[in-house]
Amino acid sequence: MKGGCENKAFLLLIIPLAIMCTYFLISSPNNFQFLFFSNCHPNEVSDADLPDFRLLIGILTVPNNYKRRNLLRMAYDLQRPFPRAQVDMRFVFCNLTSDEQREFIGMEILAYNDIIILNCKENMNDGKTYTYFSSLPQMFEGEDKRYDYVMKTDDDTYLRFNNFLESLRGKPKEDMYWGSGMPMLDQENPPFMTGPGYILSWDLVEWIATSDIPRNEPVGPEDIYTGMWLNKAGKGINRYNVGPRIYNFNGTEAKDFLPDTIAVHMLKNDFMWAVTLKHFNVTGAIKPSILYHF
Numbered sequence: 021m022k023g024g025c026e027n028k029a030f031l032l033l034i035i036p037l038a039i040m041c042t043y044f045l046i047s048s049p050n051n052f053q054f055l056f057f058s059n060c061h062p063n064e065v066s067d068a069d070l071p072d073f074r075l076l077i078g079i080l081t082v083p084n085n086y087k088r089r090n091l092l093r094m095a096y097d098l099q100r101p102f103p104r105a106q107v108d109m110r111f112v113f114c115n116l117t118s119d120e121q122r123e124f125i126g127m128e129i130l131a132y133n134d135i136i137i138l139n140c141k142e143n144m145n146d147g148k149t150y151t152y153f154s155s156l157p158q159m160f161e162g163e164d165k166r167y168d169y170v171m172k173t174d175d176d177t178y179l180r181f182n183n184f185l186e187s188l189r190g191k192p193k194e195d196m197y198w199g200s201g202m203p204m205l206d207q208e209n210p211p212f213m214t215g216p217g218y219i220l221s222w223d224l225v226e227w228i229a230t231s232d233i234p235r236n237e238p239v240g241p242e243d244i245y246t247g248m249w250l251n252k253a254g255k256g257i258n259r260y261n262v263g264p265r266i267y268n269f270n271g272t273e274a275k276d277f278l279p280d281t282i283a284v285h286m287l288k289n290d291f292m293w294a295v296t297l298k299h300f301n302v303t304g305a306i307k308p309s310i311l312y313h314f
């Protein structure tokens with residue numbers, strides 16, 4: 021993007037050409053401008069397009085949850101665009117175990133390219149989160165591929181991106197640990213962030229991939245263990261607790277949801293998903309049409 025306008029010599033070269041096209045300019049000035057200058061933005065504009073941060077969201081799930089993946093793709097794509105943030109989402113699971121999975125998930129990869137398959141056997145607290153974090157530095161090697169932040173979330177969590185991304189903006193990009201802190205006792209400096217959604221800066225992900233501390237204790241309740249690894253090493257100094265704004269599904273009434281929600285968790289079935297999506301007015305923008313009715 022940058023540098024697209026910097027080559028002034030190029031403009032000098034096209035001036036004679038532009039003179040030859042004067043008749044075209046007179047007959048159709050807007051087209052002329054469009055043809056020759058449409059890619060030429062001042063630098064301020066292209067800088068404004070640069071993301072403030074790059075975030076990888078890993079949604080831990082299992083291969084057979086096709087239906088949930090479809091719902092999540094829609095629930096998140098309908099919240100785009102995300103201004104000034106690059107957000108890449110990947111569904112994360114362990115080795116495939118059937119020919120059906122290989123065919124159907126192969127199609128998902130071709131259609132959406134949003135799948136990461138780790139080298140492991142499906143499990144929840146048997147080290148899958150360790151495998152997730154520790155596999156990423158190899159998968160995204162090189163300055164241009166690495167992210168600022170990596171999130172771990174689940175397929176029963178619904179993120180509200182406006183609130184979520186605003187709470188990340190301007191935060192440090194090193195030694196950073198963000199989430200809903202537990203236990204409640206220490207809200208300033210919580211020992212760990214709960215499993216529905218937490219974030220580590222890239223340097224901490226690299227540390228998990230290389231340190232003996234997580235390698236020696238990969239298996240346990242994943243959220244508690246992530247906090248424990250960091251605490252043992254004195255890491256995750258920049259801790260941000262968004263506490264009550266990430267909460268469990270609490271009921272079907274408006275009072276059961278917070279206005280500044282970052283995430284609703286424990287959405288275990290279609291009913292809970294539908295109540296939550298409806299509360300947030302996700303389909304409010306549908307226009308009347310002769311093609312459908314509700």
Ligand SMILES: *[C@@H]1O[C@H](CO)[C@@H](O)[C@H](O)[C@H]1NC(C)=O
Nearest residue numbers: 114115116138139140141142
């Ligand atoms: C996962 O699949 C890969 C490739 O087929 C295989 O090499 C590896 O041993 C499998 N891992 C586990 C834990 O089953």
Ligand SMILES: *[C@@H]1O[C@H](CO)[C@@H](O)[C@H](O)[C@H]1NC(C)=O
Nearest residue numbers: 267268270271275276277278
């Ligand atoms: C959920 O319900 C409990 C008990 O009724 C209440 O104490 C809590 O504040 C509720 N949380 C939200 C987010 O509504």
Ligand SMILES: *[C@@H]1O[C@H](CO)[C@@H](O)[C@H](O)[C@H]1NC(C)=O
Nearest residue numbers: 299300301302303304305306
């Ligand atoms: C829901 O969204 C639609 C379209 O964006 C808007 O017109 C409507 O006012 C919203 N309803 C509520 C209750 O926020």
